Amino acid sequence: FEGRAVQELVKDPEFAQWMDPTSRTVPEGAEDRQMFFNRTSSMLMKMFEYMLRTHTEEAACVTHGGVIMNMLSQHALPFRKPEEWMTDPGAGYSVRLDAEMWMRDHLAEAYDVVPHGYLDGME
Template sequence: MKGYRIAFIRHGMTQANLDGRYIGTTDLPLCREGADQLYEKIEKYDYPSVQKVYTSPLKRCKQTISILQPNRLVAEMPELREMDFGKFENKTADELMNDPDYEQFIKGGLDNPPPDGESTRDVINRCYEALNIIISDMMYEGLTNVAVCTHGGLIMNMLAGFGVPKRKPMDYACDFGEGFEVMVTASMWQRSNAFEVIGTYPPKYEEMPDYTVEDYYTE
């Protein structure tokens, strides 16, 4: 059965990441430290080349791809943009500490958005739309090996929501310029809206936890 590989890559670091700020819709570039870190990772790890890259339209993602996967065919997708943090945008946890809206937000939940922002359910729905577009495009164009450059929260939600084996979102937290690789088959996606998580990206040859595909159907 034909398989389709997708590497999910988190963008490089911005100044807001260094400052610990909630940055969703704000279109920040990579900071100098962020770009330097990506170049160091190219020297340290083998980033397998891909046929096409699907990316968030925000600068931090597009600049990451220009470093990690230069001269590749790139498609910008608004569905891959970061979560909209509403009134919390550009603020740190310390600045929000005594805000009752923030205290409610950090309790978590699918339908607990920040004021004027997106809920986790909204983000997951966008992730599903993005995955459908990407997988359909791969099949139509005959692509078997692509990358998706997006944001840490989206990667965690996509892999926790649709990945096999099933894990919690925080299990898919990844460093800047890194992520996970998945294998998609048409039958598994059409039947279960699921794909198999096969390892880290770039490959580090670490052992994954001992789960099986069967766990997905029994948990």
């Protein structure tokens, strides 16, 4: 699928099958869902462990929305399905890391949407 326009991809049945969350189809050269899930989980763990080791109190992880969804569905409270962590481009979540909870449960608390006030007034 590399190098193809989105307008072209959406018409491709193989791409549609790969994007279907119930499908196990993995096109040649693509990353399967479990590998993606494991990779994003591993990176969040490394970031939090680095923060704990270096006593870093604030950090930002600027990444793709699919990565955010997978990271938070695996390691954030409240527990939610990946699609329930979806955000608009440029938005995300504030996450609070408690060293004891992270070391014991590998969980952090997602407590607010960023940027601040982004969803104010939304129903």
